[in-house]
Amino acid sequence: MKGQDSSLALSVIGAGHVGLVTAACLAHAGHHLVVVENDPGRLEMLRQHPTRMPIHEPGLAEMVERVMRAGPGSLRFTDRIPDAVADSEAAFICVGTPQGERGEANLYYVERVAAEAADALVENGRPDFVLIEKSTVPVRTGEAVRRTVERVLARRGRPDLRFEVVSNPEFLSEGTALKDFLFPDRIVAGVESPRGEVLLRRIYEPVLSGRFDWTGTRPSKHPVLLVTDVQSAELIKHASNSFLALKISYINAMANVCERSGADVREVARGMGLDPRIGPSFLRAGVGFGGYCFPKDVAAFRRLSEELGYRFDLLGQILEINDGQRRLAVEKLRKALWNLRGKTVAVWGLTFKPETEDLRGSPSLEIIGRLLDEGARVRAYDPAAGPLPNGLEERVARAASAAECAHGADAIVLVTEWPEFLGLTDEELKAVQARMNYPVFLDGRNAFDPARLRSLGFEYLGIGVR
Numbered sequence: 227m228k229g230q231d232s233s234l235a236l237s238v239i240g241a242g243h244v245g246l247v248t249a250a251c252l253a254h255a256g257h258h259l260v261v262v263e264n265d266p267g268r269l270e271m272l273r274q275h276p277t278r279m280p281i282h283e284p285g286l287a288e289m290v291e292r293v294m295r296a297g298p299g300s301l302r303f304t305d306r307i308p309d310a311v312a313d314s315e316a317a318f319i320c321v322g323t324p325q326g327e328r329g330e331a332n333l334y335y336v337e338r339v340a341a342e343a344a345d346a347l348v349e350n351g352r353p354d355f356v357l358i359e360k361s362t363v364p365v366r367t368g369e370a371v372r373r374t375v376e377r378v379l380a381r382r383g384r385p386d387l388r389f390e391v392v393s394n395p396e397f398l399s400e401g402t403a404l405k406d407f408l409f410p411d412r413i414v415a416g417v418e419s420p421r422g423e424v425l426l427r428r429i430y431e432p433v434l435s436g437r438f439d440w441t442g443t444r445p446s447k448h449p450v451l452l453v454t455d456v457q458s459a460e461l462i463k464h465a466s467n468s469f470l471a472l473k474i475s476y477i478n479a480m481a482n483v484c485e486r487s488g489a490d491v492r493e494v495a496r497g498m499g500l501d502p503r504i505g506p507s508f509l510r511a512g513v514g515f516g517g518y519c520f521p522k523d524v525a526a527f528r529r530l531s532e533e534l535g536y537r538f539d540l541l542g543q544i545l546e547i548n549d550g551q552r553r554l555a556v557e558k559l560r561k562a563l564w565n566l567r568g569k570t571v572a573v574w575g576l577t578f579k580p581e582t583e584d585l586r587g588s589p590s591l592e593i594i595g596r597l598l599d600e601g602a603r604v605r606a607y608d609p610a611a612g613p614l615p616n617g618l619e620e621r622v623a624r625a626a627s628a629a630e631c632a633h634g635a636d637a638i639v640l641v642t643e644w645p646e647f648l649g650l651t652d653e654e655l656k657a658v659q660a661r662m663n664y665p666v667f668l669d670g671r672n673a674f675d676p677a678r679l680r681s682l683g684f685e686y687l688g689i690g691v692r
């Protein structure tokens with residue numbers, strides 16, 4: 227792909243999950259990328275061992291290796307925004323937007339990048355630069371970025387330097403981020419002028435036309451490039467994440483109704499999902515959503531709507547139902563074991579979903595915290611998770627396997643549906659059951675067939691299942 231006339235010089239500011247995936251995929255698609263990272267440790271790691279990624283994302287290290295092998299200049303790392311501005315036509319802003327005290331997104335890093343980029347535009351006398359928001363930001367951040375850059379340009383006597391702000395939200399899921407980037411359903415481009423649209427079309431041309439090779443299934447349909455104004459693009463991201471979270475909370479609320487009415491939420495979800503207007507995805511009931519995105523984004527959107535003068539109470543309910551699912555898991559264990567105090571609970575799965583080592587917002591951590599508060603002993607096993615945060619590591623015994631974790635326990639609670647758990651054979655599960663003190667199995671993801679576990683001797687409990 228390299229050396230084609232269509233390749234562009236681009237930069238990515240922030241070598242986090244989104245930044246690294248964006249940079250690797252765009253370099254793989256034939257562009258030349260400069261990545262700016264201001265954390266010295268992370269930068270050193272990327273410079274010295276570019277293929278040893280600071281984040282866990284399947285395929286990313288291989289892709290970076292391939293890009294690096296294809297030729298010098300495809301992908302390089304720096305800590306200087308001025309280098310990025312000098313050597314590229316457009317910069318993707320991929321810095322973090324952590325959650326503030328009242329749920330709002332903290333845009334300090336976005337503002338700082340905008341101001342530094344503006345300084346660099348002045349120093350390079352660079353017109354027509356494009357700043358592309360990729361981080362999840364509240365609606366109207368584009369306007370704020372524009373104002374920040376304009377102020378710096380005015381202060382430094384170069385108000386004549388034209389630039390454009392584009393919103394190009396990411397829709398990457400952890401664990402499938404490469405596929406999500408290279409084979410998306412849609413690419414959203416919120417632009418200020420036709421120039422922004424032309425640039426985004428050029429950047430994504432290899433993705434839009436599917437003109438590159440990478441492992442994995444190539445969908446038959448080409449993605450849609452949706453061009454909108456900046457605010458609408460920003461809102462599409464909020465609206466999409468909140469709607470997906472809503473689907474999960476809706477089916478979890480249904481699970482509660484199912485439990486009280488004798489129905490089975492898996493059947494209800496199947497029946498709902500067959501209606502193409504609803505669709506089957508994100509209707510898996512369980513202990514609720516976690517991760518860095520949904521809990522933070524829904525809270526930020528709620529806060530933002532309030533600031534805009536609209537009380538979007540539905541968003542609050544999404545979060546309340548989600549919290550309730552964690553409490554429900556503990557209640558179910560309490561009901562099954564009578565007293566939790568002094569009981570040993572084996573927790574299967576710590577990460578917020580399978581195929582990641584990310585513990586942020588993980589339902590497991592909340593459930594473990596509650597179990598410990600009630601005096602239970604907790605033993606946990608996860609195939610990928612590192613040390614637990616918030617002082618939990620010292621309070622939780624870590625096992626080396628699912629079977630060891632359950633040995634002598636009074637209950638198992640499955641919180642993350644890792645394939646390793648789902649792949650256990652009847653013999654292996656039977657052996658697990660035989661070595662438990664009480665064979666209570668709380669399936670927090672409705673991942674197992676209840677009849678199968680019951681036939682193996684477990685006291686099976688699901689979420690809204692019979």
Ligand code: UGA
Binds near residue numbers: 396397398
């Ligand atoms: C999510 C979105 O799916 C991406 O489209 C978006 O780009 C990303 O956030 C982001 O804003 O950056 P991610 O947080 O990686 O991606 O994870 P998901 O696969 O969406 O799962 C989120 C949580 O929902 C997990 O805890 C999962 O177990 C839970 N979930 C998902 C359910 O409880 N039920 C379901 O039916 C589906």
